[in-house]
Amino acid sequence: MQINTEITINHLLQSIKSIYFQDDGKHLYLHLPSSFLPVSSSSVIASDVDLEHQNNNNLSLLTFRGIDALSRYYNAQLYFSRCWNRPIIPFLDLNKYQPPTDPIMSCIIVINENDKYVRNIQLPSLLSQQNSNLIELIIVNNGSRSIEYLNKAFSPIRVIDSEWGCVGRAYQAGADASSAEILAFLHDDCMPTDQNWLVTLFKTIQNNGIGIISQHVIPFQLGYICDHIIPPLPHAKAYPLVITRANLELVGGWDINHFIGFEELDLSLATLDHSLDVRQIEIGFLHESGLSTILKYLVNHSGLREAFGLGAIPADVISRLHKAAMSKLSKSEVGRIITRDQLRYVLQSHPKALERVGTRNVHSAMSKLKKLYQRDGSILDRRSEMVDFDRNISITST
Known part of the structure; x- marks a missing residue:
């Protein structure tokens, strides 16, 4: 199946404004841009789905039937899983989740903007795997939704509140609230799909000499800031990032001074x-390429949040939206100042790690960053300005 790969970012944003949901108690009606659907979408039409192309406004109307709201949403999710050849997530009634009394792993999920995806896709994936009855689940609200809304949406899973925007602080709050000896930290846009992921991670993290295991460890490049004079640094990513409680305490926990980015790099270097x-x-x-970043910095739209929660947007569209959101951030001078200062803070905090990876000239790198720091000032001394930047850079669509 194919989709139109010539969609521009402007077209994407205009199309997203056309996403519309309505549930009349018997049917879930979903308008989506026709370009979002596969050319051969009729091949995945099931008995509980109707599809009508409306060429006059370049939209497709999909109608999903079901005996209740949960089944209608599940039918929609199943349809889009078939469309995009994504893992099919079993239906899950969260009300039947029972927290284990003696969990072997605590899964801590930090929600920024993407609560619908966590509720409809991520949690069902986690709880449908083998031995999922041994997982303690903790949702950490990173200030994006009201705690009352999340408590209702995720009951009976425990939800705790954290300071708006500070991901490191949110991860640490989740760790402090957890009870298992092994901790798994996850973004709100990813999920393990391996049936044996829990047992595999559990056995691996217990090996001596391992501090962190992660599905993805990207080589962090310092790039133009330091002219590549420091080799790539190991950068574990939280989809998931697994560490024992003892080792998290040994390295000093998550650094709560990180406001935007670098918290995982900092923990890796620690x-x-x-x-x-x-x-x-x-x-x-499966990693869905920064869904929260899109909602936070590019377009904040209830229909898009719902569409993410059904897996309705194809992966290449999500990728392009994410690149557009990151481009918007990178063009902001305040954003560049924040990035340089956060990097300076990380590097000066971990000289042993830099020596261990074989840096050739860390002093030169720190000298360059110090000059930028002296010119721009420290972001840690301008927290109010940083918060204003994070709030004002987003574009809200109505």
Whole structure:
């Protein structure tokens, strides 16, 4: 199946404004841009789905039937899983979730904007895998939704509140509230898909000398800031990032001074500081390319949030929206100042780790960052300005 790959970002944003949901108690009606649907979408039409192309406004009307709202939403999710060849997530009634009394792993999910995806896709995926009855689930509200709304949406899963925007603080709040000895941290746009992911991670993290294991460890490049004089740094990513409670405490926990980015790089370097390894492990997973970043910095739209929660947007469209959101951030001078200062803060905090990875000239890198720091000032001394930047850079669509 194919979709129109010539869609421009402006067209995407205009199309997203056309996304519309209505549930009349018997049917879920969903308008989507026709360009979002596969050319051969009729091949995935099931008995509980009607599809009508409306060429006059370039929209397709999909009608999903079901005996109740949950079944209608599940039918929609199943349809789009078939459309985009994504993992089919079993239907799950969260009301039947029972927190284990003696969990072997605590899964801590930080929600920024993407609560619908977590509720409809991520949590069902986590709880449909083998041994999921041994997982303690904790949702951390990173200030994007009201705690009352999330408590209702995710009951009976525990939801805790954290300071708006500070992901490191949110991860640490989740760790402090958890009870298992092994902790798994996840973004709100990813999920393991391997049936045995829990057992695999559990066994691996118990090996001596391993501090962090992650499905994806990207080589962090300092790029133009330091002219590549520091080799790529191991950068574990939270989809998921797994660490024992003992090792998290050993390295000093998540650094709560990180406001935008670098919290995972900081924890990775702190792990190297203590002569522990950051390891990549191969388990099946799906990462949806920064859904929260799109909602936060590019377009804040209730229809798009719902569409993400059904898996209705194809992966290449999500990828282009994410690139547009990151481009918007990178063009902001305040954003560049924040990035440089956060990087300076990380590097000066972990000299042992930099020595361990074989840096050739960290002093030169720090000198360059120090000059930028002296010119721009410290972001840690301008927290109110940083918060204003994060709030004002987003575009709200109505």
